[in-house]
Amino acid sequence: MRVTVDGSKCHGHQMCAIAAPAVFGSDDYGNAVVLMDPVPAEQQAAARRAEANCPERAITIEEDPQS
Amino acid sequence: MTTNGSPTDWVSDYDIFDPDFVRNPYPLMSEIRESACPVAHTDRWGGSWMPTRYDDIVAAAQEYDIFTSRNIIVVPPPTGQIEGPYAGVAAPPITSDPPEHHWHRRTILPTFAPQAVAKYEDGTRALCNRLIDGFIAAGQADAAADYAQQIPVRVIATMLGVPLEMADEFTSWVRGVLEIGLTDPKVRVESRMKILGFFRAQLDDRKANPREDDLITELLNTHVDGEPVSEDYVMGVCNLMLVAGIDTTWSAIGSSLWHLAQHPDHRRQLREQPEIWPTALEELLRAYSPVTMARIVDRDTEFQGCPMHAGDRVLMSFPAANRDPRQFENPDEVILDREHNRHVAFGSGIHRCAGSNLARLELRVALQTWMERIPEFELVDPTAVTWAGGQVRGPRRCLVRFPTDPSGATA
Numbered sequence: 001m002r003v004t005v006d007g008s009k010c011h012g013h014q015m016c017a018i019a020a021p022a023v024f025g026s027d028d029y030g031n032a033v034v035l036m037d038p039v040p041a042e043q044q045a046a047a048r049r050a051e052a053n054c055p056e057r058a059i060t061i062e063e064d065p066q067s
Numbered sequence: 068m069t070t071n072g073s074p075t076d077w078v079s080d081y082d083i084f085d086p087d088f089v090r091n092p093y094p095l096m097s098e099i100r101e102s103a104c105p106v107a108h109t110d111r112w113g114g115s116w117m118p119t120r121y122d123d124i125v126a127a128a129q130e131y132d133i134f135t136s137r138n139i140i141v142v143p144p145p146t147g148q149i150e151g152p153y154a155g156v157a158a159p160p161i162t163s164d165p166p167e168h169h170w171h172r173r174t175i176l177p178t179f180a181p182q183a184v185a186k187y188e189d190g191t192r193a194l195c196n197r198l199i200d201g202f203i204a205a206g207q208a209d210a211a212a213d214y215a216q217q218i219p220v221r222v223i224a225t226m227l228g229v230p231l232e233m234a235d236e237f238t239s240w241v242r243g244v245l246e247i248g249l250t251d252p253k254v255r256v257e258s259r260m261k262i263l264g265f266f267r268a269q270l271d272d273r274k275a276n277p278r279e280d281d282l283i284t285e286l287l288n289t290h291v292d293g294e295p296v297s298e299d300y301v302m303g304v305c306n307l308m309l310v311a312g313i314d315t316t317w318s319a320i321g322s323s324l325w326h327l328a329q330h331p332d333h334r335r336q337l338r339e340q341p342e343i344w345p346t347a348l349e350e351l352l353r354a355y356s357p358v359t360m361a362r363i364v365d366r367d368t369e370f371q372g373c374p375m376h377a378g379d380r381v382l383m384s385f386p387a388a389n390r391d392p393r394q395f396e397n398p399d400e401v402i403l404d405r406e407h408n409r410h411v412a413f414g415s416g417i418h419r420c421a422g423s424n425l426a427r428l429e430l431r432v433a434l435q436t437w438m439e440r441i442p443e444f445e446l447v448d449p450t451a452v453t454w455a456g457g458q459v460r461g462p463r464r465c466l467v468r469f470p471t472d473p474s475g476a477t478a
Contacts, residue, residue: 011419014181015408018345018427029173030180030424052407053349055125055415 001039002062003047005032009058019053020046032058074109078102081109081117083141083359083382084250089456093399096387106373112249113143115361115380116373121391121411123371124383127362128415134362134381135164136418140245141361141382141458145252153263155299158307161418168417170291175304175421178226178282184425191222191429195436203440204471207447210328210437211465215321216314218433222425223312227305228281229269240265241313246455266305270298308422315357316426318461319412320433322355325462326401327438328446336403337438347403348431353410354401356386357459360414385411386460444469 003023005016012031016024023036023043039047051059073087074080077095082088088095099107100119107117118124127134138144139161157163160171177183198217202208220234220241229237242248243258273284286301327334337347364379375381389410390398396407413420420426446452447466455463 011416012176012423013413013419014424014427015349017181018349026181028180029176049406053409055409055411057409 001044001047001064003034003037003039003051004060004062005034006058006060007031009056011056013055015053015055016050016059020050023047024050074111078104078107079109080111081107082111083117083457084112089454089460092386092456092460093390096384096390100387100391104373106371108373112141113380115141115382116370116375117382117384117387118371119384119387119391121388121394124385124388125411125415127370127381128383128411128418131164131168131417133365133368135365136162136168137164137363138162138380139360139362140249141359141380142249143380145256147252147256148259151260153260153267153302156263156302156306157299158310159300159303160421161307161311162303165417171300172417172421174286174289174291174296179421179424181424184428187222187225187425188428188432190225191218191432192436194218194221195433196440199436199440206471207466207468209464210324210444210467211317211321211462214437215317215324215433215461215465216463218320219313219316219426219429222429223308226282226425227269227308228278228283229265236261237309238313241310242455244310245314245458249457262306262309263302266302266309269305270301311420312422312425314455314459314461315420316429318357318455318459319352319355319426319430321462321465322357322460323351323430323434324437324467325446325452325465326351326355327434328444328465328467329449330401331443333401333403334438334442338442340404343404344431344435346405346408348427348434349408349410350401350403350405351434352412352427352430353389353395353405353408354399355461356389356410356412357461358412358414358420359384359386359458359460360418383414385414441469 010032014026016032017026023039025033025035027033051061073085074082077099096119099105105120109115118127160168163171198214202213220238221231224231240258240262243254248255248258269283273287277284286304289296360383362381362383364375364377366377368375392398413423444467447468452462453464
């Protein structure tokens with residue numbers, strides 16, 4: 001799984017870091033940064049929850065292709 | 068300004084200060100949201116529009132060039148406010164529009180980043196414990212006035228480096244601006260003058276006696292593009308921190324305790340599954356969002372079929388957005404482990420509450436400390452709880468009782 005944050009949409013709610021603190025963090029201004037990409041299997045549910053809690057819809061998740 | 072009794076038609080004549088709306092706004096918000104006209108209008112209190120659907124409120128928040136922040140209070144300023152010695156002092160960045168908004172906000176954001184506010188956690192927990200020490204033996208306390216109300220004012224005063232002994236005065240000034248003053252223009256102007264007079268003196272003191280590790284000194288020394296920032300800007304930031312940082316967070320803490328007092332199942336869930344705390348706090352923020360902001364329409368525009376004119380006021384009811392069933396499943400139900408929660412309690416877009424990380428820290432520490440020390444509690448009389456509303460909604464009197472611990476142990 002790959003995750004990206006669109007910096008032009010993120011306004012620093014930090015709700016991604018609350019839902020998935022291992023995957024998302026904060027820069028000096030409180031805006032989201034990706035800490036873990038690709039996202040390992042054990043963090044993928046948290047990463048999906050982070051996407052579903054972002055009020056700015058700034059997070060994109062690219063799921064691994066089904067093998 | 069009209070106050071002709073309670074409205075009969077909320078879509079065309081809502082009243083944000085109507086006692087029924089203040090006590091429980093959600094059914095009336097729902098009535099508007101599900102009507103043929105989900106963007107309500109009123110002539111009361113200077114006149115305003117009020118979108119009630121999540122998508123509409125978020126869209127207005129994103130369109131900052133049409134829905135400007137040149138005034139963000141839900142009732143227009145009285146004339147006495149626009150004149151006088153502090154006429155140039157606003158509350159940046161909440162009252163700023165682009166392009167200035169960008170540096171106004173960027174200057175203060177690092178102060179409020181999660182890693183920066185973490186240093187206030189221990190002090191906040193000690194404060195919460197001291198407050199509980201003061202009433203735990205009595206088996207009864209006002210969760211709003213004796214606890215919630217006492218916390219953010221002291222955290223903000225610590226942050227600003229201003230005297231903690233003045234906490235009661237700060238609280239009364241802020242209520243004067245955001246609560247009592249909204250229906251009493253004289254109180255509103257007087258309270259604003261007290262706040263700005265106080266910060267004028269604080270700025271003069273820091274200029275004469277600069278302090279190490281002090282926010283006001285740092286703000287005075289801030290340069291943007293090689294130029295020092297204006298003192299009106301620094302006064303405005305201090306004004307914002309005091310006015311926006313106190314009864315907003317206190318209201319969120321109070322509403323959450325009011326909820327938990329009535330839900331033994333939720334108290335048990337938090338005890339048995341402490342890992343849900345982060346999600347639970349977001350859910351309480353969603354369900355009991357305290358803050359409604361305002362925007363001023365820049366130019367004539369049509370919004371969701373409503374003809375809005377330049378200068379019109381639009382109420383940004385984040386509480387209404389957060390109860391929209393189009394966005395949230397079972398929106399009126401508090402689901403502490405809600406998985407999908409794009410709530411906008413702290414707003415949306417470029418004006419997202421700059422202090423949200425501090426507010427969350429205070430809410431978390433205040434609720435966790437209460438629940439550790441007072442795991443079981445209930446409302447003494449649900450009908451006796453009083454609420455403030457309008458700009459910021461939360462309980463102002465909320466008496467609870469709890470079993471006293473015979474061992475007298477403290478955490």
